[in-house]
Amino acid sequence: MHAVTERTTAIVVEKLLPHPPEKVWRTLTQSELIAQWLMPNDFVACVGHRFQFKTRPIGDWDGVVQCEVLACEPPRLLRYSWRGGSSTNARHGSLLDSIVTWTLTPRDGGTHVRMEHDGFRLPANQSAYEAMSPGWSRIVERLAEIARVN
Numbered sequence: 001m002h003a004v005t006e007r008t009t010a011i012v013v014e015k016l017l018p019h020p021p022e023k024v025w026r027t028l029t030q031s032e033l034i035a036q037w038l039m040p041n042d043f044v045a046c047v048g049h050r051f052q053f054k055t056r057p058i059g060d061w062d063g064v065v066q067c068e069v070l071a072c073e074p075p076r077l078l079r080y081s082w083r084g085g086s087s088t089n090a091r092h093g094s095l096l097d098s099i100v101t102w103t104l105t106p107r108d109g110g111t112h113v114r115m116e117h118d119g120f121r122l123p124a125n126q127s128a129y130e131a132m133s134p135g136w137s138r139i140v141e142r143l144a145e146i147a148r149v150n
Contacts, residue, residue, distance in 0.1 A: 010118035025075030027147040037142040
């Protein structure tokens, strides 16, 4: 019998938004705006701040994502840990210990946004990876909409 080799992978979404970096940054870092494009939260843009995202529970996972701000360089870089799931949910809610990085780069007429969610262990986090890959694309679209009106 052969042992299953585990590897990690990332979800990357990139989009050019027709807004200045400062406006996109505000949408990425103000708790009430984050709640409009991602999830309810208690985010504060300060390295070391621990916060939570809250969503619908799945199986015995309580729907809480535990996070900590790892880097915050306005209006250029935001990185936070993303930990959630349950050790007893073999598929949909398996433990996920990962990192989300937002990079904003000024471009003519706007901002290039790059979101990388890294640390999906395969095969353990395969279900989360498959569900979140299209989800992050929709979330970045929603971020663009919220940035436009705020």
